[in-house]
Amino acid sequence: MEHQQFDDAVPSSMIWPLEADNGFTDELLSLQLPDLDLDFDIHEFSGPATAPAKAASSGGSGLVGSGSGSHKKLSHNAYERDRRTQLNQLYSTLRSLIPNADHTKKLSIPTTVCQVLDYIPELQKQVEDLEKKKQELTRAKCRERLQRVKDNTGRIVSATPLDGNEIMVQVSLLSNMAASLPLSKCINIFENEGLHLISSSTFSTEVNRTFYSFHFEMMFLKDNKKT
Incomplete structure (x- = not known):
């Protein structure tokens, strides 16, 4: 590469006063420099360097504040969306419980x-009807058991339901047969059928009849109520 040699003879009108005094111009002009293409504007490097930083700083704080508010809004929207979804699921489940409804x-x-408000009274009435039916079946079961006792003893047996799960049972038999079916044996027969003795009594009449009277609690009915 060829270098251009500057001539030492430079017009005095082109020499800056300070450079003429300290000889700096002569040294600068005596250097052999390559042909450089320096394409920049000196004004790009001028001006205060702190101004953009301040602007960035102020702009950054604004972004932080705006970001915090935006985050709160997004969180609130997400919470509200989840709440509405849960409510819709609950209402959907409630609709599925309504009878005779078009689920399509x-x-x-x-x-x-x-x-739902119209269906609740109907449901309560159904529960009451089922409870009555249960009581009727229980009484029928009790009568069936008493009939079994009658068949096993060959005696006349009558039963009268009392309040709750209590019952009064009376056994009538000939006095000459009372020895084969004493009161204690009769109690054992009833207890084997699920009746709990509360009290008992016996008496005889002049017509050669002996009566056993029992006050029982129906334990099987009591157990059904617990379950």
């Missing part, structure tokens, strides 16, 4: 609530 159509919330 999505009922509105007010309609769902109204139908």
Whole structure:
């Protein structure tokens, strides 16, 4: 590469006053420099260097504040969305419990609530009817057991239901047969059928009849109520 040699003879009008005094210009002009293409504007490096930093600083704080508010808003929206989803699931479950409802159509919330309020009394009546039916079946079962006792003894047996799960049982037999079926044996027969003795009595009449009177608690009925 060829270098351009500057001539030492430079017009005095081009020499800066300070450079002429200290000889700096002569040394600079005596250097052999390559042909450099310096494409930049000196004004790009001028001006205060702290101004952009301040702007960035102020802009950054604004972004932080804005970001915090945006995060709170997103969190609130997500919470509200989850809450609505849970409510819709609960109402959907409630709709599925309504009988005679068209489950292919999505009922509105007010309609769902109204139908549920109408269905609750019907459901309560069904529970009451089932409870009555249960009591009737229990009494029939008790009569069946008493009939078994009658068949086993060959005697006349009558039963009168009392309040709750209590019952009064009377056994009538000929006095000459009372020895074969004493009171204690009769109690054992009833207790084997699930009756708990509360009290008992016996008496005889002039017509050669002996009566046993028993006050029982129906334990099998009591156990059914617990379950």
